[in-house]
Amino acid sequence: MNIIVCIKQVPDTTTKVRVGKDGKHIDPGGVKFIVNTYDDFAVEEAIRLKERFGGEVTVISMGPERVKEALRMCLAMGADKAIQLWDPAFEDSDPYTTALILSKAIQQLPYDIIFCGKQAIDRDTMSVPVYLAELLGLPQATLVVKLEVDPNARKFIAYRDIEGAKEVIEGLLPAVISTQWKLNEPRYPTLPNIMKAKKKELKELNAAALGLDSAQVGEKGSRVKVLSMELPPPRSKGKILKGDPREVCRELVRLLREEAKVI
Amino acid sequence: MTFQLTEEQRMIQMTVREFARKEIEPIAGKWDRESLFPEETISKMAEMGLLGMMVPSEYGGAGLDTVSYSLAMQEIAYACASTSVIMGVNNLVCEPLLKFGTEAQKQKYLVPLAQGKFIGSFALTEPGAGSDAANQKTSALLKDNFYILNGTKMFITSGSHAKVFITTAVTDKAARHHGISAFIVEKGMPGFSIGKIEDKMGLRASDTTELIFENCRVPSENLLGKEGEGFKIMMAALDGGRIGIASQSVGIAQACLDAATRYAKKREAFGQPIAEFQGIRWMIADMATEIEAARLLTLQAALLKDRGLPFTKEASMAKLFASEMVNRVAYKALQIHGGYGYLKDFPVERYYRDARVTTIYEGTSEIQRNVIAKLVLSTED
Numbered sequence: 169m170n171i172i173v174c175i176k177q178v179p180d181t182t183t184k185v186r187v188g189k190d191g192k193h194i195d196p197g198g199v200k201f202i203v204n205t206y207d208d209f210a211v212e213e214a215i216r217l218k219e220r221f222g223g224e225v226t227v228i229s230m231g232p233e234r235v236k237e238a239l240r241m242c243l244a245m246g247a248d249k250a251i252q253l254w255d256p257a258f259e260d261s262d263p264y265t266t267a268l269i270l271s272k273a274i275q276q277l278p279y280d281i282i283f284c285g286k287q288a289i290d291r292d293t294m295s296v297p298v299y300l301a302e303l304l305g306l307p308q309a310t311l312v313v314k315l316e317v318d319p320n321a322r323k324f325i326a327y328r329d330i331e332g333a334k335e336v337i338e339g340l341l342p343a344v345i346s347t348q349w350k351l352n353e354p355r356y357p358t359l360p361n362i363m364k365a366k367k368k369e370l371k372e373l374n375a376a377a378l379g380l381d382s383a384q385v386g387e388k389g390s391r392v393k394v395l396s397m398e399l400p401p402p403r404s405k406g407k408i409l410k411g412d413p414r415e416v417c418r419e420l421v422r423l424l425r426e427e428a429k430v431i
Numbered sequence: 432m433t434f435q436l437t438e439e440q441r442m443i444q445m446t447v448r449e450f451a452r453k454e455i456e457p458i459a460g461k462w463d464r465e466s467l468f469p470e471e472t473i474s475k476m477a478e479m480g481l482l483g484m485m486v487p488s489e490y491g492g493a494g495l496d497t498v499s500y501s502l503a504m505q506e507i508a509y510a511c512a513s514t515s516v517i518m519g520v521n522n523l524v525c526e527p528l529l530k531f532g533t534e535a536q537k538q539k540y541l542v543p544l545a546q547g548k549f550i551g552s553f554a555l556t557e558p559g560a561g562s563d564a565a566n567q568k569t570s571a572l573l574k575d576n577f578y579i580l581n582g583t584k585m586f587i588t589s590g591s592h593a594k595v596f597i598t599t600a601v602t603d604k605a606a607r608h609h610g611i612s613a614f615i616v617e618k619g620m621p622g623f624s625i626g627k628i629e630d631k632m633g634l635r636a637s638d639t640t641e642l643i644f645e646n647c648r649v650p651s652e653n654l655l656g657k658e659g660e661g662f663k664i665m666m667a668a669l670d671g672g673r674i675g676i677a678s679q680s681v682g683i684a685q686a687c688l689d690a691a692t693r694y695a696k697k698r699e700a701f702g703q704p705i706a707e708f709q710g711i712r713w714m715i716a717d718m719a720t721e722i723e724a725a726r727l728l729t730l731q732a733a734l735l736k737d738r739g740l741p742f743t744k745e746a747s748m749a750k751l752f753a754s755e756m757v758n759r760v761a762y763k764a765l766q767i768h769g770g771y772g773y774l775k776d777f778p779v780e781r782y783y784r785d786a787r788v789t790t791i792y793e794g795t796s797e798i799q800r801n802v803i804a805k806l807v808l809s810t811e812d
C-alpha cells in the first residue's frame with residue numbers, strides 16, 4: 169500500500185505561548201515544537217498498515233525549516249520518506265490553502281490511503297482533512313477511533329464516536345482518514361531508528377515544484393484571515409464568603425445570579 | 432566552549448523525555464512508596480534500546496555514543512531515580528562484556544543484556560570491602576574446569592531481578608588487586624543465592640541485595656578476561672559508570688529545580704508568591720547555575736570518552752561535582768516547599784531521599800577526590 173500521512177508541527181502543550189509584536193501570530197521565540205498530538209495516531213496507524221500489508225509510508229508537512237525535525241521524528245517512528253513543502257509564499261496560509269498545497273504534493277504521488285490528525289492542537293480548526301478530501305475528490309472519514317482496511321477489495325470500514333452513539337461507515341479507497349484518540353497507542357521511536365531516520369529521504373518542494381503560483385497560496389490565496397490574536401484575560405481571583413452559613417448561601421446565590429450570571 | 436548537540440542527540444533527548452514524563456513520572460511515586468520494581472517499564476525501555484545504549488548493533492545494542500547515554504540517563508532520572516539506576520547498572524554491565532568478553536560470552540550474555548531480554552548486576556562490593564575494593568574476601572578456586580566461589584557480596588543493585596552477575600573474586604591472594612578475577616555468574620548456578628534485600632532510605636523501587644556464594648560452581652569458560660584482570664576490568668567499567676551517576680544526579684537536580692520553581696510561583700506568603708522574595712529567587716538562581724555547571728562537566732566527560740581520549744579524571748570530577756550538587760539542590764528545593772516538602776504528598780521528598788546515595792555509590796566523594804588528586808598531582812609541570 170502507498171500510505172500518505174499529513175502532519176503539522178505545533179507548539180508543545182506545556183509551552184507558554186506569547187502573542188508576537190504584530191498581534192497576529194504567536195511569538196516563536198523559546199517555543200518548543202512537537203508533532204501535533206493527533207498526527208501521532210495517524211503516523212502510527214499508517215505504520216501498522218504498512219507492517220501488515222507492506223508498502224511505503226510518506227509523511228508530508230507544510231512549514232518552514234523547523235518542520236524538518238518533526239518529519240524526522242515520524243521517520244524515526246517508522247515512516248519511509250518525508251516531504252517538506254515550503255516557500256515564503258506559503259506564509260499565513262489558512263486551512264483551505266494549506267489543504268490546496270498538500271493536495272498538489274499528494275497528486276504527484278501514488279496513494280491508497282491518506283491519514284491526517286483530526287485537528288491541530290494550535291489552531292484547532294479541524295478543517296484541513298475535510299478540504300483535502302474535497303480537493304482530491306476522495307471519500308473521507310473523520311474522527312476515526314477504529315479502522316479496518318481491505319486493500320484487495322479497496323475498501324475501508326471506519327468507526328466513529330458520535331454524540332451518544334457509535335457510527336460505522338464503509339467507503340472506497342483511496343480515502344482520507346482523520347484520526348482521533350483511542351485509534352491506537354503511538355509507539356516511541358527506538359533509539360536505533362532515530363539514528364536511521366537521518367539516512368532516509370527528506371525532500372523539499374516549493375511553490376513552483378507544486379505548480380502553484382503565489383496568488384493561490386499564503387495570505388493572498390486564503391479565505392480566512394487572522395485579524396488579531398490575544399491571550400485570554402488572566403483568571404481573576406476566587407472569592408471566599410465567610411460568616412453565617414445561611415447568609416453565605418444567600419450571598420452565593422445572589423453572586424451566581426447577578427455577578428457570574430450562571431443561574 | 433559551547434556544547435552543541437547533534438540533531439540525533441536532540442531527537443534522543445526529546446524522545447526519552449517524552450517517554451519518561453508520560454510513562455514513568457506519573458507512577459514513580461507509587462513505585463517508591465510500595466517498593467515496586469518497575470518491571471513493565473524496564474521492558475518498554477529495552478524495546479527502545481535504552482538498556483544497551485553503547486553496545487554496537489551487531490551485539491544487540493543501540494550503537495550510540497556516551498553523550499546520548501548521558502542525555503537519556505538525565506531524562507529517566509528526572510522521572511524516577513530508581514529506574515535510572517537499574518538502567519545505569521545494566522548499561523554498565525554491558526561494557527566489560529563488550530571489551531573483555533570472548534565471542535561466545537558476547538553471544539550468550541551481551542546480546543540478551545543489550546536487548547534487555549534479561550538484566551544484569553555488577554557485584555564488586557563486599558560487607559568488609561567498599562571503597563577499599565581490593566581488600567575483598569570472596570575466593571575462587573579452579574577445580575576440574577569449574578571455579579568454586581565462596582564469599583558474600585553486599586549492596587548489589589538489581590540483585591533479586593538480574594539473571595547475570597559480573598562478579599569479582601580472589602584467585603591469588605598474595606597478588607592483592609592483581610589477584611582478583613572477574614566472572615560471569617548466572618542466577619541458578621549451584622551454590623549461588625540472593626541474601627538479604629536491603630531496606631533503603633531512597634531508590635526504593637530498585638532492589639539492593641546481598642549475594643551469597645557457597646561452593647558456587649562457575650564453569651571456567653565464564654571467567655571474564657584473564658585471571659588477575661578482574662580489578663582492572665571493574666575499574667574501567669566504573670569510569671564510564673561515573674558518567675552515568677553524574678547524569679543521574681543532573682536529572683534528579685533538574686526535577687528538583689522544576690518542582691521548586693512551580694511551587695514558588697504558586698505558594699503565597701505575606702501577600703505575594705514566594706517566588707517574589709529575593710531569598711527564594713537567589714536559591715533558584717544558584718540551583719539553576721549549579722545544574723548547568725554539572726551538566727557541562729558531565730557532557731564534557733562523555734565527549735572525551737566518545738573521542739577515545741583519557742576521561743578518568745573528568746568522569747570523577749563530573750561525578751563528584753554533580754552528586755554533591757544534587758544534594759545541595761534537593762535541600763534547597765525542599766526548603767522552598769516549606770513544611771509541604773517534608774510530606775510524601777510532594778515528589779521533592781522522594782528526590783531528597785533519592786539524591787542522597789549519589790555521593791556514595793560508584794565511588795564515594797572522598798574516593799573521587801583521591802582519584803582526581805592523584806591525577807592532578809601526577810601531571811608534570
Ligand SMILES: Cc1cc2nc3c(=O)[nH]c(=O)nc-3n(C[C@H](O)[C@H](O)[C@H](O)COP(=O)(O)OP(=O)(O)OC[C@H]3O[C@@H](n4cnc5c(N)ncnc54)[C@H](O)[C@@H]3O)c2cc1C
Nearest residue numbers: 553554555556561562563586587588791792793794795797
Ligand atoms: C543503593 C546502593 C547501591 C549500590 N549498588 C552497588 C552495586 O550494584 N554493585 C557494587 O559493587 N556496589 C554497590 N554499592 C556499594 C557502593 O559502591 C559502596 O557502598 C561504596 O563504594 C562505599 O563503600 P562502603 O559502603 O563500604 O563504605 P566505606 O568504604 O566503608 O566508606 C566509609 C566512609 O569512609 C570514607 N573513606 C573510605 N576510604 C577513604 C579514603 N581512602 N579516604 C577518605 N575517606 C575514605 C568513605 O568515603 C566513606 O565516607 C551500592 C551502594 C548503595 C548504597
